Amino acid sequence: MNANVWNSQVPPDETPAAALQEEFSWLMSLALDGLLDAQEQVQFQASLVRYPLLARQWHSWQRLDQQLTLLPAVEPTLGFVKRFEHRFQQQERRQLVWRNWFVGAFIVLVWGGLLVGGTALGAYVLLYQSDWLGEVVHTLAFTFATVSQWFVTLSAALSSLVATPQAIGFGLGYLVAAGALLAYWVRFLRHSTQLVME
16 A cells, blocks of 8 residues: 555544555454554554544444453254254155155146046047947957958968978078077187186
């Protein structure tokens, strides 16, 4: 700071600059804790002499500090932490119960709505769309019969194909080739794991 600001020979002034007030608040805090060095002490005393407003503020801070020092230290009562934890756990449990209740009620409402809607739709179809329902049942029965016949035909074709010597030879060749590939793969895996372990 400029040395002229802290010159105690200057006549008292009632309104210090904002920067000076901010620095003086910091100096007051240090003074209350007894942490002012020599230069800060000189600056602090000069501010008290030059600015009566800051001097009044300092006296207010001193009175407040004295009152706070005289107050008895307040400690929590015995078992405060346990009671607090117990109440906190109870509150969490209540929130969990309410959340679960709301989720359960929502699920019941959704399922109930689907059940009522499905029943209403079924009743409507049975009562007012019986011709259409008959056609759907007839179509489903025809489709089932067609698919069943297709599977019967496919199984008969496969049975006759398997009975030929060429199919048997192809199947045996496939099994030999698959077995050889599997054996080679197992041997390769064993060899590669042994290299990794070493």
